[in-house]
Amino acid sequence: MKNICVIGTGYVGLPTAGCFADLGNRVVTVDIDERKIQRLLAGQMPIYEPGLEELIERNVKAGRLSFTTSYEEGLRDAEYVFICVGTPSAVDGEADLKYVRAAAQTIAQTMTHPMIIVNKSTVPVGTGDWTAEIISKSQPKPIDFAVVSCPEFLREGSAISDFMKPDRTVLGSNNRSAAEAVAELYEPLHAPILITDLRTAEMIKYASNAFLATKISFINEISIICERLGADVTEVARGMGYDKRIGSQFLQAGVGYGGSCFPKDVKALANMALTHGMHPQLLNAVMEINDFQRKHIILKIRDLLGGSLEDKTVGVLGLAFKENTDDTRESPASTVVRSLMNQGARVKAYDPMAMEHAIRELDGIIPCQSAYEAAEGVDALVILTPWNEFKNLDFERIRRTMHEPILVDGRNLYDPETMRQHGFVYRGVGRGYNGEGRTNGHAHTTSAL
Ligand code: UGA
DSSP, rough: OEEEEEEEEEETTTHHHHHHHHHHHHHEEOOOOOHHHHHHHOOOOOOOOHHHHHHHHHHHHSSSSEEESSSSHHHOOOSSEEEOOOOBBBBOOOOOOOOHHHHHHHHHHHSSSSSEEOOOOOOOTHHHHHHHHHHHHHSSSSSOEEEEOOOOOOOOSSSHHHHHHHHHEEEEEEEEHHHHHHHHHHHHGOOEEEEHHHHHHHHHHHHHHHHHHHHHHHHHHHHHHHHHHTOOOHHHHHHHHSSSTOOTTOOOOOSSSOOOSSSHHHHHHHHHHHHHOOOOHHHHHHHHHHHHHHHHHHHHHHTTTOOOTTOEEEEOOOOSSTTTOOOOTOOOOHHHHHHHHHHHEEEEOTTTTHHHHHHSSSOOOEESSSSHHHHHHOOOOEOOOOGGGGOOOOHHHHHHHSSHHHHTTOOOSOOOOHHOOOOOOOOHBSSSTTTTTOOOOOOOTTTTT
């Protein structure tokens, strides 16, 4: 059993705290947001993540997990402090480190004994050194500490299983024995552990996210070519994915990647390259394709509705940036919905988990209680998040209640032929053939969007 303090109760902090406690450690979780801590103390989760509530409840009951707003309490017995605070994008694309800075300063001012400070937040290369400097400068009197970078690779929606069954753990430090001490915490997970230097560990995180984003933009570009040439991108991806060198994951064409990580991290990496005199050609292309993919879906809807969205009603299924989360940050669906409304459409929308966030962020949407309600009376229905509950809807019922039977499937959830048999005019992504006939495609232009 080790004593761990986790700073931050977001999508990384809470699963990390819960999982470390579940592995038998004693974990104190600190957040300066009084409301969040009050909710957690009352057993309510500030975020939706499958399995999280049970995990937290079990470990709180067992006395291994607690919550506080007090750094003093959090650090009192801590051997390890995990910084899991947000690193949003600043206006220029660089990561904004104000929360990391504040956490480092407060740790420095509060610590009363030596400890290992582990950074899990995604931070620009060099931040580990910078954190160490801030801590040294902010300590009232010198106390030993080491900084270790342990980038987080968990995904929202599967955070707990990603934590418990990682592909690897990466630890970077200029202090080898501190990295080895952190490795002990991860040994029960039986996954490969790579120990390297601080900057390399920080770069592994950016390179991994940028590579996955590149895979998505690659298949999205292929999807546009498929539409023009009459091929089906879902089959193309399947055929490619069997090749072990390529792999089948992250080859789903759709409305582009979103969320709080890929958009921000690709931008930040490109920015790091730029500020060091390098032109990030590939990363720029990845971002450009991703932007276009969102616009492409709007062009599709507009074309199917006769060239104008003015006074049309569009039903939207899915607002979260992906399935199994309530997170709408950088959600492709938000961009699409805003654009539809800007072009004069009324938007009826439904998401199983993200309605609360969406209502706050998307002024003017008509919120619905179910997929069926969102489809009623609309001129077109669009799938923007691949939730399981959208996979097996009563399509006869949906089609009957729609004003026009136009179905635009931004996540390729359905079989085009089956949808045609249900009487829909169906358009997926990158499915130029296979039931829907060759499409004319769209000019690669983003004008008027
Ligand atoms: C991503 C990484 O997958 C995690 O390894 C990493 O820890 C995390 O960022 C982070 O940096 O914190 P996450 O953003 O939670 O995780 O979600 P993903 O499952 O990676 O999906 C990102 C976006 O790509 C979503 O909008 C998703 O719908 C989209 N996507 C994913 C596709 O369009 N196609 C795919 O084939 C896969």
